[in-house]
Amino acid sequence: MSNASKLVAGAKQWASYYGDFPNGEEGAVLTVPLRVRGEWERNDADAIADVFTENGSMLVGDTQLKGREEIRSYLKEAFAGGWKGSKWIEEPTEIKKLTDDVGIAITTGGLLPAGQDELGPGDKVRAVYIVHRQDGEWRLVSHQTSPIKN
Amino acid sequence: MTTTSPVSEASRLLAEKGVQEDFGFYREFTSEKEKAVLTIPQLIKEGWARNDGDFFADNFVENGSLLMQDEQLTSREQIREFMTAGFAGIYKGARVDGWPLEIRFLADDVAFVVTQGGIILPGETEIAPQREIRAVWIIVKRGDAWKLMSHQSSPVKG
Numbered sequence: 087m088s089n090a091s092k093l094v095a096g097a098k099q100w101a102s103y104y105g106d107f108p109n110g111e112e113g114a115v116l117t118v119p120l121r122v123r124g125e126w127e128r129n130d131a132d133a134i135a136d137v138f139t140e141n142g143s144m145l146v147g148d149t150q151l152k153g154r155e156e157i158r159s160y161l162k163e164a165f166a167g168g169w170k171g172s173k174w175i176e177e178p179t180e181i182k183k184l185t186d187d188v189g190i191a192i193t194t195g196g197l198l199p200a201g202q203d204e205l206g207p208g209d210k211v212r213a214v215y216i217v218h219r220q221d222g223e224w225r226l227v228s229h230q231t232s233p234i235k236n
Numbered sequence: 237m238t239t240t241s242p243v244s245e246a247s248r249l250l251a252e253k254g255v256q257e258d259f260g261f262y263r264e265f266t267s268e269k270e271k272a273v274l275t276i277p278q279l280i281k282e283g284w285a286r287n288d289g290d291f292f293a294d295n296f297v298e299n300g301s302l303l304m305q306d307e308q309l310t311s312r313e314q315i316r317e318f319m320t321a322g323f324a325g326i327y328k329g330a331r332v333d334g335w336p337l338e339i340r341f342l343a344d345d346v347a348f349v350v351t352q353g354g355i356i357l358p359g360e361t362e363i364a365p366q367r368e369i370r371a372v373w374i375i376v377k378r379g380d381a382w383k384l385m386s387h388q389s390s391p392v393k394g
Contacts, residue, residue, distance in 0.1 A: 141340070143338075143350070145370055145390055145392075147392075147393075148370075148392035148393050150350075150370065179308055180301060180308065180310055182299070182301070182385070182386070184342075184343070184346050184374065184376060184385060185342075185343045185345070185346055187342075187343060188342045188343050188346045190301070190374060190385070190386050192301065192303075192308060192386075192388075194308075212303055212306075212308060212388070214303070214372060214386065214388045216342070216348055216372070216374065218342050227340070227342065227348060228348060228350075228372055230370070230372050230388060230390055231390060232303055232388055232389065232390045232391075233390075233391065234305075234306045235305060235306055
């Protein structure tokens with residue numbers, strides 16, 4: 087494939103991640119999970135941390151990370167260790183805009199370890215993203231996942 | 237001369253629902269506005285105590301979301317149906333305990349609340365370690381009252 091057709095194929099693939107919410111207000115809320123997903127593919131802890139608000143929070147297992155800097159250092163360690171080469175994959179389940187500047191995105195997906203093509207049955211989670219537009223930019227206030235047992 | 241009511245908004249909201257205010261529930265979150273927001277976790281706790289699916293569901297906005305295990309419920313009526321069946325079945329006699337860890341206002345009428353807690357099954361006196369959860373609540377103001385827009389809980393192992 088030429089570079090141009092690779093770019094087009096990549097863009098088409100990413101466009102499909104918007105699922106049922108390709109446009110408008112809801113799409114704006116969904117840009118936050120998509121940024122996380124994109125930066126996760128690069129295992130870029132700084133870029134993911136920078137999506138959060140300064141006092142943003144993230145629950146990983148039973149560790150409640152509080153603030154962008156705690157998130158940054160946790161992710162750096164994780165991407166150098168057990169999460170190396172991992173991806174974050176998910177589909178939007180529900181998007182809600184609460185005010186002009188506050189939204190909720192609920193997704194279903196999970197952490198895909200390096201070398202795997204799909205999530206194992208026990209790896210599926212429901213993730214809730216609380217997003218807040220600050221100075222014109224949508225940022226992540228809270229990221230929390232809940233395991234789906236099936 | 238203006239006078240302010242000696243009754244706080246939180247006390248009024250709870251009294252309207254016939255619920256005894258638990259003054260210890262608020263911990264360090266004791267501003268009038270924080271207390272008013274925290275009426276919602278207290279009312280949800282009361283819904284469990286009464287095993288009453290209607291009382292529980294009526295705290296949600298019409299398009300409210302509740303994640304219960306694998307079920308993502310996305311409206312007040314779905315929540316009502318699910319919890320009414322739950323209280324007649326697997327949650328019969330169960331109650332919850334919980335307490336606030338964090339409150340943040342994302343807008344004047346939108347609050348982000350984190351609580352710790354869990355379900356206490358009949359015969360148990362406290363939350364079993366495997367049932368400890370961390371919950372994120374989005375609570376919004378509608379008219380005079382605060383309502384629940386989204387509730388998600390995640391297990392934390394002790």
